[in-house]
Amino acid sequence: MEFSEHIKTANVEDVVLRQPLHPPSRGTLCITGHHLLFSNREEGSSRQVLLLLRNIDAIEKRMSGSSGTITIKCKDLRVLQLDIPGMEQCLNIAHSIETLSSLDSVSEMYPFFFRPSDHSLQDQWGLLSPEKHYSQMKELHDRWRLSTVNRDYLVCPSYPPAVIVPKNMDDDTLKKVAKFRQGGRFPVLCYYHKKNSMVIVRSSQPLTGANRKRCREDEQLLQAVIEGSDKGYIIDTRSSQQALQARMTSGGFESKACYSSWKRLHRQMERGKVLQESLIKLVDACGDETHNMDRWLSKLENSKWLSHVQTALSTAGLLAECVERDGHSVLVHGSEGMDSTLLISTLAQLIMDPSCRTLEGFLALLEREWVQAGHPFQQRCAHSAYSHARLQQESPVFLLLLDCVWQLWRQFPLALGFSESLLLRLATEAYASDYGTFLCNSHQERCAQGVPEKTHCLFWALLRPHERDYYSNPLYEPTELAIWPSVHPQSLQLWKGLLLYAQPAVRVFVPSAAVRGMLCRGCLSKARSLPGRTCSPRQMSRWNSQETCSPPPPQENPRVLITGGLGQLGVGLAQILRKQYGTENVILSDIKKPPPHVFSSGPFVYADVLDYKLLRELIVNNRITWLVHYSALLSAVGEANVALARKINITGLHNVLDLALENCLRLFVPSTIGAFGPSSPRDPAPDLCVQRPRTIYGVSKVHGELMGEYLHHKYGLDFRCLRYPGVISVNTPPGGGTTDYAVQIFHDALSTGHHECYLRPDTRLPMMHISDCHRATVEFMQAPECQLSLRTYNIAAMSFTPEEVAQEIRKHLPHLKVTYNPDSVRQTIADSWPVRFDDFNARRDWGWAPAFGLEELVSDMLRSIRDKRTNEGLAVS
Numbered sequence: 001m002e003f004s005e006h007i008k009t010a011n012v013e014d015v016v017l018r019q020p021l022h023p024p025s026r027g028t029l030c031i032t033g034h035h036l037l038f039s040n041r042e043e044g045s046s047r048q049v050l051l052l053l054r055n056i057d058a059i060e061k062r063m064s065g066s067s068g069t070i071t072i073k074c075k076d077l078r079v080l081q082l083d084i085p086g087m088e089q090c091l092n093i094a095h096s097i098e099t100l101s102s103l104d105s106v107s108e109m110y111p112f113f114f115r116p117s118d119h120s121l122q123d124q125w126g127l128l129s130p131e132k133h134y135s136q137m138k139e140l141h142d143r144w145r146l147s148t149v150n151r152d153y154l155v156c157p158s159y160p161p162a163v164i165v166p167k168n169m170d171d172d173t174l175k176k177v178a179k180f181r182q183g184g185r186f187p188v189l190c191y192y193h194k195k196n197s198m199v200i201v202r203s204s205q206p207l208t209g210a211n212r213k214r215c216r217e218d219e220q221l222l223q224a225v226i227e228g229s230d231k232g233y234i235i236d237t238r239s240s241q242q243a244l245q246a247r248m249t250s251g252g253f254e255s256k257a258c259y260s261s262w263k264r265l266h267r268q269m270e271r272g273k274v275l276q277e278s279l280i281k282l283v284d285a286c287g288d289e290t291h292n293m294d295r296w297l298s299k300l301e302n303s304k305w306l307s308h309v310q311t312a313l314s315t316a317g318l319l320a321e322c323v324e325r326d327g328h329s330v331l332v333h334g335s336e337g338m339d340s341t342l343l344i345s346t347l348a349q350l351i352m353d354p355s356c357r358t359l360e361g362f363l364a365l366l367e368r369e370w371v372q373a374g375h376p377f378q379q380r381c382a383h384s385a386y387s388h389a390r391l392q393q394e395s396p397v398f399l400l401l402l403d404c405v406w407q408l409w410r411q412f413p414l415a416l417g418f419s420e421s422l423l424l425r426l427a428t429e430a431y432a433s434d435y436g437t438f439l440c441n442s443h444q445e446r447c448a449q450g451v452p453e454k455t456h457c458l459f460w461a462l463l464r465p466h467e468r469d470y471y472s473n474p475l476y477e478p479t480e481l482a483i484w485p486s487v488h489p490q491s492l493q494l495w496k497g498l499l500l501y502a503q504p505a506v507r508v509f510v511p512s513a514a515v516r517g518m519l520c521r522g523c524l525s526k527a528r529s530l531p532g533r534t535c536s537p538r539q540m541s542r543w544n545s546q547e548t549c550s551p552p553p554p555q556e557n558p559r560v561l562i563t564g565g566l567g568q569l570g571v572g573l574a575q576i577l578r579k580q581y582g583t584e585n586v587i588l589s590d591i592k593k594p595p596p597h598v599f600s601s602g603p604f605v606y607a608d609v610l611d612y613k614l615l616r617e618l619i620v621n622n623r624i625t626w627l628v629h630y631s632a633l634l635s636a637v638g639e640a641n642v643a644l645a646r647k648i649n650i651t652g653l654h655n656v657l658d659l660a661l662e663n664c665l666r667l668f669v670p671s672t673i674g675a676f677g678p679s680s681p682r683d684p685a686p687d688l689c690v691q692r693p694r695t696i697y698g699v700s701k702v703h704g705e706l707m708g709e710y711l712h713h714k715y716g717l718d719f720r721c722l723r724y725p726g727v728i729s730v731n732t733p734p735g736g737g738t739t740d741y742a743v744q745i746f747h748d749a750l751s752t753g754h755h756e757c758y759l760r761p762d763t764r765l766p767m768m769h770i771s772d773c774h775r776a777t778v779e780f781m782q783a784p785e786c787q788l789s790l791r792t793y794n795i796a797a798m799s800f801t802p803e804e805v806a807q808e809i810r811k812h813l814p815h816l817k818v819t820y821n822p823d824s825v826r827q828t829i830a831d832s833w834p835v836r837f838d839d840f841n842a843r844r845d846w847g848w849a850p851a852f853g854l855e856e857l858v859s860d861m862l863r864s865i866r867d868k869r870t871n872e873g874l875a876v877s
């Protein structure tokens with residue numbers, strides 16, 4: 001077929017494109033065999049929208065007079081509207097879109113025509129084929145082997161040619177087992193847990209039928225899986241009722257009598273149509289523009305999407321628990337073994353295995369557990385939420401997986417090596433792609449169509465240096481530990497980046513991580529200075545736009561100056577920002593001499609915040625765009641030297657405020673729990689309340705909050721302020737605050753075993769691990785302006801007393817002795833501070849969530865100090 005047969009009108013001039021959050025724009029519309037291209041050639045604009053026709057889920061056309069309007073609803077949930085002059089042209093365009101977006105001949109799809117601009121791209125299909133997986137895992141070789149019984153796909157059409165099976169099962173036995181399992185999907189190994197040699201195997205349901213048929217070979221195979229162990233678990237992703245009913249249609253389950261070493265656990269997971277309906281309802285709820293809270297909440301609840309997320313995560317948690325904690329092997333299946341089975345085996349591997357949490361490891365996991373394992377992408381992702389053609393086989397189970405991974409990513413922001421943008425990109429690519437990775441329904445079909453030879457591999461492209469940088473998580477800190485997700489309803493959130501991204505009413509408040517940090521202060525300042533223009537959704541849209549396809553546009557990195565950078569917080573923050581924006585783009589400054597390791601790790605300059613001229617020179621010469629103002633005297637030293645505290649904390653701040661305004665800087669100034677006083681609500685202290693602190697430190701901080709907010713409201717200064725709790729860290733000692741005991745107690749516990757505390761044992765104060773503090777600062781700095789309903793936010797993580805932290809330390813070091821000798825100055829200060837912070841607004845506006853509670857904080861501090869002391873050759877108690 002020639003594509004041109006379906007294109008009666010290829011170009012239309014004077015078309016108006018309307019998109020949520022964009023100003024309407026007038027330009028030329030062009031339609032090709034695979035794309036719709038809109039280009040705006042108006043003076044001063046070079047806007048282009050290139051849309052894969054395959055991404056279009058549904059269109060609506062409306063005629064009025066001599067022109068028409070086409071509304072395009074995309075599978076990635078975007079909605080566009082085209083006003084087209086001339087009725088005939090409009091109908092022709094609509095007809096072309098309808099026909100060309102629904103071509104179902106695989107070889108006519110765009111991946112077969114796509115040639116990446118990087119012609120040197122040498123695709124490597126099979127990041128981790130079963131062959132590679134097996135050859136890399138020497139531990140497996142004693143008891144497992146690679147079988148090519150399926151080399152011609154006759155045993156199981158949806159499996160790849162090679163699979164990993166117990167060593168003592170020969171290919172003839174496997175063939176018999178395959179006949180006993182639906183679709184031939186006999187049990188194969190998908191995960192080997194190195195810590196205890198336990199495995200996860202997956203399959204489809206056994207075909208026992210109403211007569212309770214047996215298959216000795218199947219029983220032997222499962223027995224071989226758990227050889228040397230007393231029992232294994234079967235996680236059946238259907239309820240026991242559904243499993244029973246399956247017998248009526250020749251399916252079934254493993255009976256206790258025949259599989260006596262296996263314990264069956266049923267967890268009902270929805271699939272197919274139910275999941276598809278759920279997504280449709282969810283997207284409908286997100287698109288509701290009535291702004292009615294009750295309606296939104298009830299639609300959200302009716303969709304049940306978050307319940308599906310919860311079930312998937314808790315079933316995966318159960319699977320991981322059986323393997324990691326209980327030390328048993330597990331067989332997973334539902335009916336076909338192509339949907340919920342893959343969903344939970346993937347999530348369980350992410351939970352348990354750090355090697356699956358790197359960018360490369362995660363892509364390899366997807367390839368192994370989804371692409372090669374036979375998830376029928378073409379059927380499942382034929383449409384998303386807008387199409388009226390409800391096909392039987394559609395189901396957003398891969399999207400559900402990505403949502404669950406996003407929940408993990410949110411709950412463990414440091415543990416995954418990839419960013420939210422990767423998940424969003426995969427969500428789009430699964431439905432419409434330039435690459436061949438998600439084409440067809442199985443390995444066999446892909447080979448028959450020549451996909452590996454004739455198209456390019458998405459996973460491989462995502463690992464090219466530019467993409468790798470873009471999709472990596474800058475905060476990534478690998479951990480060997482399992483990451484157990486919380487599935488409490490309060491812990492699960494709507495994946496705003498995906499679901500609300502396309503919605504006009506809310507999109508502006510919830511940009512994805514991909515656009516964080518891209519707001520240009522200059523633009524917003526200029527916008528502000530124009531009469532009648534404020535920071536409107538339209539200005540935001542430029543940054544939120546998803547329309548340029550991969551690779552994403554390069555961002556201009558901010559140039560950051562940190563004042564008072566050699567204190568407890570500056571060095572660590574610089575490290576994180578440098579990782580993200582480049583070493584040369586982050587300058588530390590202070591009035592002290594930097595230690596050699598700091599001096600050699602990136603730019604450092606002397607800068608006294610009281611020297612306005614010097615600061616100005618620094619900002620101008622280095623083209624600074626963000627300023628983090630850390631210089632200060634803290635509460636206890638401030639009280640001991642009020643005049644100096646006033647100078648540094650107030651005069652120094654004024655210098656910085658003026659310079660930030662003059663130079664259009666984004667300015668971050670930390671505040672503190674010390675900004676509250678005895679007349680403030682203490683448990684919890686909200687963002688807005690009476691603030692009458694009784695220390696010069698507190699007074700200077702309230703002054704800073706108010707000055708910054710004033711300049712923001714009056715002149716548009718991009719002032720941002722977080723009220724930190726007491727920050728707890730290892731590397732740089734705290735600089736003379738009231739909360740310093742909570743750092744010293746760890747050092748004492750590991751050196752002398754005795755800590756003398758200058759506060760009473762019951763003095764409760766809000767505290768935070770330094771990595772949470774840094775992450776909050778970076779996330780807050782990167783949040784787009786329009787997302788911020790406040791300029792000063794509380795952030796909270798935990799609250800404890802000296803006695804409570806000592807008790808927690810004693811769980812590791814039972815000998816710790818703590819004596820109390822309250823110091824009147826610091827005790828009075830602490831007694832005037834809140835015991836807890838209410839940080840609701842930070843959580844709501846820019847997604848703040850701490851990772852460390854008291855237990856994690858104590859383990860981490862003791863481990864880090866112990867390592868540090870050992871490296872320095874000091875004794876460890």
Ligand SMILES: NC(=O)C1=CN([C@@H]2O[C@H](COP(=O)(O)OP(=O)(O)OC[C@H]3O[C@@H](n4cnc5c(N)ncnc54)[C@H](O)[C@@H]3O)[C@@H](O)[C@H]2O)C=CC1
Nearest residue numbers: 564566567568569608609630631632670672724726727735
């Ligand atoms: N560490 C904590 O627990 C908390 C800190 N904060 C705030 O965070 C910021 C950073 O805190 P830390 O790093 O803990 O403070 P710190 O006391 O450890 O460091 C402050 C730094 O400012 C420098 N400094 C002093 N006078 C200066 C001057 N004239 N010009 C330039 N630099 C000068 C000092 O040399 C020191 O390195 C402060 O504004 C503090 O109020 C807020 C709440 C809690």
Ligand SMILES: CC(=O)[C@H](N)C(=O)O
Nearest residue numbers: 634635672737738739
């Ligand atoms: C909480 C703070 O602001 C600081 N750590 C101090 O105790 O002064």
